Amino acid sequence: MRFHRLVLCCAACLALCSLAARAQLTVEITGAGANRLPVAIADFTGERIISQALTSVVRADLERSGLFRLVDAGAPLADSATPVFEDLRTRGADAVAGGSVAMFADGRYETRVRLSDVPKQAVLGNPAYLHTGAQLRATAHRIADFIYEKLTGEPGVFSTRIAYVVKSTGRYELKIADADGSNDQAALASREPIISPAWSPDGSKLAYVSFEAKKPVVYVHDLASGRRHVAANFKGSNSAPAWSPDGKQLAVVLTKDGSSQLYIVNADGSGVTRMATSSGIDTEPRWSPDRQFIYFTSDRGGSPQIYRIATGGGASGNTAERVTFEGSYNVTPRPSPDGKSLAFIARDGGRFQLALMDLATRQTQILTDSAKDESPSFAPNGRMILYATEINGRGVLAAVSSDGRVKQKLSVQAADVREPAWGPLVR
């Protein structure tokens, strides 16, 4: 009966989604890197409308990253043409991209791009993309990823997706959008809260906590089919899902044996085993990328602090090592994709701020000047950290680069946005 009611409710909510489509995330750049690379993205030649749409998204992507300064390229530039390097040099461009869009008889397009180093007058790459008109944005993000990777040496994350929860009056939506906030879709709509979304390593599923059963239950939701299953629904509360790096298991927090403790379950919900034991609260588990440790929050020492426990060996024999020592409240550990640093939330006075620790030196830097930061999530290249915060009493998402310089704000009109999770690189 309850399930039936939920289905009806979800169906009604989904019907409304088409109306709410313009409530998408808008990204505002509030800070940029100190040494931005000057780059010219020329207008592409060929199919005019397609070219314009492509180049405007590519430019917006590069600009938003905070690592590039866009330079006017002057005239359109085909991928086959040699750029006028002298002119570009006087315009101050270090790199230039040109391209051409051709339409095939079947209605598909081929976009060819050439990226060149201006001072060296050398070609850096010449990729081609076959795409439909509906894949315009996706193609533009791939072109931006190519340019980003060639110029910075790191993979770009413009083609990735983000998940977040939008709360409007009496309604919660788990949304998936492109990393630039466009193309948002609701994976789940509910009258009860949804928290802690976590992407599977292959980007095909989300684990999350939903309160639709009047208590927290962990679900695994397949994004392509829209089907989901219960991954943990034991007596008491079930929460804080985290995927193992191979995507086969989830670390979860269960209270079936007392207070909140760490367990491992298979992603299908089978085979629950206890991971650690304490007399207090253990929660917010996260695997290190190399699978060696699970970082988590615990109040075993009297105040909430971050600990880590080795995953190898027996479930009982391992002892937890304390990681944070400054202050009386350090929570929500998130290891960086390279495993070298740890993002977390630190309380200083009454302020909750995003902090980043170098795990080798154990030095910590506060990255924000806000007061209600929550739920940090690394971009898969480790360059940016997406997090939830509050501006004028409203929940917004913000992103900051791991050096603290580049800052973005992502907000939705007239709604609270929270619980961001940056999806993986999917090649």
Next chain:
Amino acid sequence: MRTRHISLPALAALTLLLAACGSQPPAPEQNPAGVESRSPGAIKVDSNPVARVQPDAFDPASIAALKDPRSPLSKRSIYFDYDSYVVKDEFQALLTAHGKFLSANPKIRMLIQGNADERGSREYNLALGQKRADAVRKALILLGARDDQLEAVSLGEEKPVCTEASEECWGKNRRGDMLYSGEF
């Protein structure tokens, strides 16, 4: 939001209203019956009182006592201090009444929902709410309830009854709510 002292007829009306809501989608906000409403405008109980006060005395072990405003059983919330999950002495009498009721009605089940104020991590607050729910559960067992009658869960900071950023408001959100069979 201010604390509102709800009159007896109003409470009866609210109880009826919540009971009526229970049979149709969408599900009502899961406040314990008639303690507080999150949306004061939505339920106008004071303006149109529906008198349903029963004149005869109530049996403290009967189901009817759960919703009788004269019974301590109609009170369902326990409040906690900041970062604490210790049940304060002032709530012992209330828990004793519920413990006795559960003992006298072994087929009735109770869902205990722990809550936290909004400050800090959602998941840590979920764990704090669980500690609060568990403290209520343990107290009720000492007072005669059986473990299989009880489930302690947490709603963390997700279901505030008060949404202002003030200590008065946060105090109302650091709460354990007791819901009986049919109420959840």
